[in-house]
Amino acid sequence: MSLFLGKMCERIPGHKSATDHESILDIMPTKEVYIPLVAGNNTNFEILVNEGDQVYIGTKLAQTKTGFNVPIYSSVSGTYTGQTKRMHSSLRPQNHMVIQIDHKQTAIQAFEPIQYENASAEELLEFTKNSGLVGLGGAGFPTYVKYLKPEGIHTILINAVECEPYITADYKLVMNDPKHLIDGAKIMKKMANAQHAYICIKKNHPDMIDIVKQAAQGSDIEVKEVPNVYPMGWERVLVREVMKKEYDKLPSEAGVIVNNAGTAIELARMMEYGEAIANKIVTVSGEAVKRPINVRVPVGMPVKEIFEQTGFNTDSVRLMAGGPMMGKVIPNDMFVIDRAMNALTILPGTVDDAIACLRCGSCSDHCPAGLQPVRIANAVKEGNLEEMERRQAMSCIECGLCTYICPSHIEVTENVRKAKRALALQKKK
Ligand code: SF4
Ligand code: SF4
Structure with missing residues (x-):
């Protein structure tokens, strides 16, 4: 599956x-x-x-x-x-x-720059809160929120996996500024009072692994090499791979905070330069x-x-x-x-190139969340909220595989997103 x-x-x-x-x-x-x-x-x-x-x-x-x-x-x-x-x-x-x-x-x-080596965890958190820093890997969630309750957190994972095809923005950031990546990891480790911080990089990036290892020399930040598979950058998969742990809703249940590499670099730069x-x-x-x-x-x-x-x-x-x-x-x-x-x-091509569903089941076979995307999409067409819920649409991680795999060029992921929006709206009501 x-x-x-x-x-x-x-x-x-x-x-x-x-x-x-x-x-x-x-x-x-x-x-x-x-x-x-x-x-x-x-x-x-x-x-x-x-x-x-x-x-x-x-x-x-x-x-x-x-x-x-x-x-x-x-x-x-x-x-x-x-x-x-x-x-x-x-x-x-x-x-x-x-x-x-x-x-x-x-x-x-x-804002006033701050020397993270001399600052307390509380001061680092306060700085992060006022900096306006949000997750730069796509989610846009305020970074400080992950550090509000650090009890039980033992490990920080810095996600430099960038598993989506084509994207190299994080690769360029890390290759240009490995020093701030390591500083960012240290800041996050200190802010959560964690014992470990790992920079996770795909095995097929030996140049990136080398440059980050060099920058980390003499520090307690380690590099973890992870397989070149999709969706390795998904938090759940990364935590499973590196920590050998599963969680229900948030990585903190497994004692882990995951931050994107760009977010770590930006946080370190903000603290050093006040920008x-x-x-x-x-x-x-x-x-x-x-x-x-x-x-x-x-x-x-x-x-x-x-x-x-x-x-x-x-x-x-x-x-x-x-x-x-x-x-x-x-x-x-x-x-x-x-x-x-x-x-x-x-x-x-355009979205209008799509043809009818072939009922091939590929989208279900390859969904990493174990869903049946085509059935959720059908429930969306019928406006059947009960069925969307029964098919656990909210568990979709929006990895895009169902669209990628679909031989009919149907925007399956977009339909599952619609189901998530409809369920969220229903819950709000
Ligand atoms: S986008 Fe959602 S439904 Fe589609 S394959 Fe990924 S997790 Fe499954
Ligand atoms: S992959 Fe596309 S054609 Fe195959 S069952 Fe899913 S939606 Fe239908």
């Missing part, structure tokens, strides 16, 4: 060589950035600047009013001109703060891209402009925010790069 244990894992081509050794291209928007007022599911923000205000890289722009504490800082210098509603990569229209760029890129210190997240490295790749590339862009950069400036044509393709497996198909390029996004994947 599990692809992780099955033979199909070897058949998913990585396509990493298209971008992993190319240099990163810096791109700036010509006029404006649009900073999404979104933190996970929370869109309730207090705006801390007035229209017409001059802002700098690092100016605190907004702050969540409810739920977890997530401040948002400016990624550019310029003038705040107000809010607008735009399509967000979550496929919903969301409020965005518009900053007209002055092209000076003047930065201010967003908020301003830029993102984004892999622009996929079968329909002639010149795949990694770009460094400010948070809030319109995707349309990335394509215009790299000369890419988005007609008759499938555009995905994220990788081809876990990313979301987006109907157009009107969304922006947010803090958690690390890839834009462009595949040939």
Whole structure:
């Protein structure tokens, strides 16, 4: 049942060589950035600047009013001109703060730097909370929340696996800055009062393993080599592989906190320099891209402009925010790069190419969560919430395998996502 244990894992081509050794291209928007007022599911923000205000890289722009504490800082210098509603990569229209760029890129210190070696676990947690750092591997969950109750945590896993095809953004980050990766691991270990911290890297990245091992020399941070299979980067699979443990809802049940490598690097940089997240490295790749590339862009950069400036044509393709497996198909390029996004994947063909289900059962055979995606998709079509629940749609990890494997080119994962949304809505009611 599990692809992780099955033979199909070897058949998913990585396509990493298209971008992993190319240099990163810096791109700036010509006029404006649009900073999404979104933190996970929370869109309730207090705006801390007035229209017409001059802002700098690092100016605190907004702050969540409810739920977890997530401040948002400016990624550019310029003038705040107000809010607008735009399509967000979550496929919903969301409020965005518009900053007209002055092209000076003047930065201010967003917060006082802190020496992690001398700081207490409480001070590190307080810093992380005020930094606005969210999981940069795609989930966008506030990082500090994982460290609020560190009792029982013995191990930190830094996830540098990046198992999705095409994406090399984390690879580039780690290869360019292994020192801050190790610092980030040390900070996280100290913040959780954990005994161990492991950097998890796929075996087929010997260059990355070497560079990280060198940077870790003399420290208590270790490298764990993991198999090159999909979805090895999924938390549950990583915990199973490295710790030989299973858990029900959260890795903390197994005494583990998992953080993405980019998140660890960013946290260490923030503490050293007092800088908020301003830029993102984004892999622009996929079968329909002639010149795949990694770009460094400010948070809030319109995707349309990335394509215009790299000369890419988005007609008759499938555009995905994220990788081809876990990313979301987006109907157009009107969304922006947010803090958690690390890839834009462009595949040939459109969603209209799908044909009827062949009832081949492949999606069920290869689902690593042991689900029957086609049955969940059918329940969505029928609007049958009971059946969606009975088929345990909420256990889907959105790995994208059912879509990848489907010979009929059906967006099976998208249908399972719809089921999850419908069940979540029902629960809310
Ligand atoms: S996306 Fe969900 S339903 Fe589809 S294979 Fe992955 S876990 Fe299973
Ligand atoms: S893989 Fe596609 S064609 Fe096969 S059963 Fe699943 S949805 Fe139907």
